[in-house]
Amino acid sequence: MAQFVNAKESLVTEALDGLLATSGGKLARLDGYPHIKVVYRAGWDRAKVALISGGGSGHEPAHAGFVGPGMLTAAVCGEVFASPSVEAVLAGILAVTGEAGCLLIVKNYTGDRLNFGLAAERARALGRRVEMVVVDDDIALPDLPQPRGVAGTLFVHKIAGAAAEAGESLEEVAAKARAVVGKVASIGKSLDTCTVPGSPKEDRIPKGKAELGLGIHGEPGVEQVNFIGAESAMGIVLEKLEPHLGDGKRVALLNNLGSTTPLEMSVLAHALAAAGVAQHVIGPAPMMTSLDMHGFSVSVIEVDDAELAALAQPVTMAAWPGMNDVVAVPVTPLPDGLTPIEPIPSANARTRATLEHVADLLVAAEATLNALDAKSGDGDTGSTLATAARALKGSLDRLPLADLTQLFPALGNELSQTMGGSSGVILAIYFNAAGDACANGQTIHQALREGLRRVSEVGGAQVGDRTMIDALAPALEALDRGLAAAAAAARAGADNTAAIHRAKAGRAAYVPEQNLRGHNDPGAEAVAILFEGLAEKLGV
């Protein structure tokens, strides 16, 4: 599978330099590329206990993303899924360790233990005070003599990090780290393996199955279980964790192993919260990933008040998602006003006659407009308008005909319900905006123009875009000079659309040019027919 890399050899060093270049100078690195890849806090003055972690790369944001005040002092990074060398770890130790000493936080893999362990000895021989904790939080295999270190390591970083930042001694910081290691339990689940750069992806997990108890290096899980959905997947994971947990206050860390979408992670968070396994939660977020693995892991720890406070303490690193209380979803009632208030019907003979006439004109134009639309669209403009017109005639007894301020929005709501689709929404916007203008004291002509302005703003169409606006805009401009002038302007505008070969808005934007040539836009034509008919009936 293709990936956004340049060369496997430079992948990790480029990625680290990318992180550093976009971290605003908060991170620095040692001049040891390609062999020594150590990222550390810029400006670190060695006055406090240094916290050093690391291991193979491919678990980002771990570990370099957690370097900063309140968490790690330095991250020693190996190549993808490969332990850093003894020299690299030693360089990290020597670079950041002062009188207060340093704590190495190591995940339980043989290579990491040995390389960090020997580096610790060599640093001690050089007079540095070095302690080391090995995190073995993975409970996938209950009787595994050497459980792996996985995402539970983040608890160590944060709790020991807060202690170190508070100026506690090496012994105190190490004791807190060891206490965390003794309590934290983690397990992962995935629907797919990960893609190691430069290697073909293993196709290990069959359809309908998920792998439980996998590691963060693509190594096979303990078992393949049936996958029937997110809730069940989370249930199985929590069931495995439960025997390892104390009964006190618990914090869960919900980790994205790589390519699980935020939507899925939130669905899993919903299942986690519903299960009530923990009172506090970190994430969901990618914290200790396995490249692009489509999976998640849950780590849970029972905490005392001091540990809880340490986990809650904010840090500035973007990779740390913070801790939150797990809460019942706060739900508030819907606001009033969602259902349009049915206006009180009122009578006005002239308005009624005008609306009836408009409706009749549109019903009469059904076939003409359909035929026109067939040339550039799906041939239903006439029917859509006629259907709405018939419904309008049937609704006249319910409308507030005597009050334009009320009538306009009522017409808009009526049309949006009977026409449906985009056209209905556009007409609803038109009449609601016109009603709004009327309510603000504008004249009927001004209100009609305001409706157009809003439709144009919302729909994005202007004169010249081959829409009904090409007829409506000139008609409304001319309206102050009488209906005949408006009708003439509408007709000119509609006829002009036949020459617009490139539609810029509306659905005609997707129609080939040759299909538009020589035909009026059906919407503009409908407007022209309307104004012509009204002018004829109602006079100049």
Place this chain on the structure above:
Amino acid sequence: MAQFVNAKESLVTEALDGLLATSGGKLARLDGYPHIKVVYRAGWDRAKVALISGGGSGHEPAHAGFVGPGMLTAAVCGEVFASPSVEAVLAGILAVTGEAGCLLIVKNYTGDRLNFGLAAERARALGRRVEMVVVDDDIALPDLPQPRGVAGTLFVHKIAGAAAEAGESLEEVAAKARAVVGKVASIGKSLDTCTVPGSPKEDRIPKGKAELGLGIHGEPGVEQVNFIGAESAMGIVLEKLEPHLGDGKRVALLNNLGSTTPLEMSVLAHALAAAGVAQHVIGPAPMMTSLDMHGFSVSVIEVDDAELAALAQPVTMAAWPGMNDVVAVPVTPLPDGLTPIEPIPSANARTRATLEHVADLLVAAEATLNALDAKSGDGDTGSTLATAARALKGSLDRLPLADLTQLFPALGNELSQTMGGSSGVILAIYFNAAGDACANGQTIHQALREGLRRVSEVGGAQVGDRTMIDALAPALEALDRGLAAAAAAARAGADNTAAIHRAKAGRAAYVPEQNLRGHNDPGAEAVAILFEGLAEKLGV
């Protein structure tokens, strides 16, 4: 492709509830599921201008993840890739809009424009002050009449959000939003399409190609271009953006479209920083995703000082990665002490004789130990030790034989170089730790035991785990009683390993039980042979 969902119908509502349950009460929602999905700031008092955004889901953390002080007041969420209804938007407006009014921030898609637009009109009819801006930052098609709204929308959220939080008026907030819309340009690039829940994944992008100018709904890009690496991919994107940008201060937003690994995103960040296109950067981070799309987008805007300050202002939402200056990678020299100081050679006849004898014993045992190892391993234990022993004999003139404090670490460094692998590291840890103990005033016997303690701590092996420790630990315990006692204890311990069928540490942990039965562990046997040979030569 399987995903961590329960049912397509409940995907978005469960995900939103998952977000809310794990947000510690900072977010609330309206009681309108499944139709009305509105997430808003808990405790919002309507005193300031409300900012409302939203649209189809599948772009998480946008938009609900950006709800909070300094960004959005509410997010109105549709189903995956589907616009929310007019009623849903109206509910959002009515729920959070007070006297100060509200600004709708809408991405330029017809459905969103119309539904947000009509909701705005209906809210105005109910007396609310509502402004709306439409974001059209996508520059994929230079002459597209209706450019899409993509990740550049985040700039609007942040800059308008800071203005609203500062108590500016609706007119001021809307003007700032429109200024951003007028300046921001975005384009995306992807190596694969996205997986829409419940639909098969489209296989559109051939091997060796990347799609340029795609949208955030899996719609095809403007063109498929050759993909030769991350740097070139970023170069093409920046080349497209350049004509749209001003010459002033620029901020780039590097967005992960979904499943691009943090490692790849950092490589892309490296290329972005190196190109010098912007002085400030937001990300890399997933901000406006397209489900699990393996791609990225870059948005760039030229900013004035006020806009830069607004973007820099910290917010508490974990989804917002913050803005940083783009910096030259801070590189510092490697610390001193990485190269072990060559000890000054010194002579001691007895120590020299002992070491020579140890080496001879191991060389003599080569075949025996290889044969033993062949029964449970790869048959090279004897050769590994013999090779190291021969090298040791050749190095005696260079060693500080007269000073044990120096000799121990020197032996460790020598062995780690000549043996290589885990065994070399373990012995190096052993002798470095012993040297450290000598330096701290311990006796030679104490120092040898301290070496074992450290090896056990680092390697994780204990007595009974079928390693060399099974012979070494009893031998060192017995050493105060003389070499003969130590030799006897080592022999008993080594012979005892033949009965240990289940190895708990070291490589024998991976060997089937039946292969271990009845054979001594070769490491333990080597220790026994050593002590027996030393006792014989050096006497009791």
